[in-house]
Amino acid sequence: MAAPPRATQQITLEITIAEPLQFLLARDRRLPTFEQTIYRQASLKDVIESLGVPHTEIGRLRVNGHEVGFDHRVADGETIHVEALATPRNVLQPSMLRPVPLTELRFLVDVNVARLGKLLRLVGCDTFYDPDLSDTELARLAAAQGRVLLTRDRALLRHGCIDYGHLVRAEKPRTQLREVVRLFGLREQLRPFSRCMHCNAALQRVSKSTILDQLQPLTIRYYNDFMQCSGCGKIYWEGSHQQGLEDLLTEALW
Ligand SMILES: [Zn+2]
Numbered sequence: 001m002a003a004p005p006r007a008t009q010q011i012t013l014e015i016t017i018a019e020p021l022q023f024l025l026a027r028d029r030r031l032p033t034f035e036q037t038i039y040r041q042a043s044l045k046d047v048i049e050s051l052g053v054p055h056t057e058i059g060r061l062r063v064n065g066h067e068v069g070f071d072h073r074v075a076d077g078e079t080i081h082v083e084a085l086a087t088p089r090n091v092l093q094p095s096m097l098r099p100v101p102l103t104e105l106r107f108l109v110d111v112n113v114a115r116l117g118k119l120l121r122l123v124g125c126d127t128f129y130d131p132d133l134s135d136t137e138l139a140r141l142a143a144a145q146g147r148v149l150l151t152r153d154r155a156l157l158r159h160g161c162i163d164y165g166h167l168v169r170a171e172k173p174r175t176q177l178r179e180v181v182r183l184f185g186l187r188e189q190l191r192p193f194s195r196c197m198h199c200n201a202a203l204q205r206v207s208k209s210t211i212l213d214q215l216q217p218l219t220i221r222y223y224n225d226f227m228q229c230s231g232c233g234k235i236y237w238e239g240s241h242q243q244g245l246e247d248l249l250t251e252a253l254w
Contacts, residue, residue, distance in 0.1 A: 011076045012037045017053065020084040024052045024154070024167075038074070045070035045160075048082055054157035056149075056165035058097060059085035067096050088185030091148060091164050098163045102146045105184060110138060110151035115173035117150075119248065120180065121200055124191030128200060135159070150180065174251050192245060193227060193236065201231025211235055 016033045017025060029051060038047060044063070045055050060083040061068050074080075091102045106126040109117035120127040128147060139159035142149040149165040151157060157165045166183065170176040181187060194203055206228040212220060214235055223237040 009041065009076075010037060010039055011042075011074055013047065013074055013077075014079045015048075015051075015082065016080065017048075017051070017082045018084045021053050021057055021082065024054075024057070026052060042074055043070060044068065044072040044074055044080065047074055047080075049158050052154070053082065054154050054165070054167060055097075056157045056162060057084065057167055059083045059095075061097065069096060087183055089166075089183055091184075100163065102148070102164060104146075105186075106145070106147045107180075108138065108142045108145070108147040108149050110149065110153060110156060112152040113150050113168050113173075113176060116168065116176040116180070118197050119173055119177045121195045121197045122192065122245065123177070123181075123186075123249065124189075124194040125186065126195070126200065148184075174248060177248070178251060190249070192249060196229035196231055196234055196236075198234055199229060199231040201229050203227040203236060204230050206235070 013036045014033060015036050017029075022030045036047070036051070044061055048058065048061075049055055055070055058070075060081075061070070061072070062081040062083070063072055063074075063078050065079075091098075091105055094101045104126075106128070107117070107120055108128040109120070111131045114129060114131065117127045117129040128141070128145065133141065135153070135156045136159070138149065138151075139156065139162050141147070142165065143161040143163065147164070149157070149162055150168055151165065152168050154167060157167055166180070168176050168179065170179045181190070195201070196203060204227065206226050208215075208220075208224055208226055211226060211228065219237065225238060227236040228234070229236070
């Protein structure tokens with residue numbers, strides 16, 4: 001005779017989500033504390049993400065007052081506190097939720113923040129971008145290369161292999177740049193015109209005489225200091241992409 005079906009397990013949790021993360025919740029959940037009932041065994045990561053908060057946005061998880069990891073299996077009656085990441089974010093130090101820190105701060109941008117990616121390169125941040133990659137490939141690459149994944153897509157950030165990511169809040173690229181500069185405390189580290197906007201490789205100073213055949217007559221006439229991309233060979237000079245750069249930096253650092 002077949003065994004009787006197991007009774008559905010009911011797990012009721014009391015959840016408090018930190019204020020900076022509450023905008024990610026459904027409107028009827030935007031309360032300091034609410035009850036959530038689930039009917040299956042689940043990890044705390046899955047429970048919180050099912051509410052709309054990607055795990056990459058979480059700084060600390062506490063259950064009944066004790067700090068736990070993402071894989072904590074929730075149990076009936078538990079009290080859960082979800083804290084936001086501290087600012088500035090330090091991705092170079094291990095934490096309970098992210099025991100393996102990054103070796104350096106580098107970014108990978110999703111196609112929905114491609115222009116942010118160009119601006120990050122313009123101010124010298126190592127930023128990978130490839131519009132042809134799928135979400136799964138992006139997630140795997142971020143993990144494999146140890147990069148912070150920047151995106152406007154919450155679902156992408158739910159990929160379990162991503163330790164470091166950020167859901168970009170701002171809509172306009174320049175405001176997004178300011179958001180990222182502030183969030184990661186980059187203000188003192190920006191190095192404008194050190195990286196190619198097109199391919200992300202480092203720029204190197206190059207003598208004018210060696211690139212004359214690649215310059216327009218007016219450029220030859222008015223400019224003397226040139227940089228060349230070590231990756232794609234593109235040539236940069238003071239007037240080439242500087243228009244608006246100072247405005248951009250002022251805005252990003254403001
Ligand atoms: Zn290049």
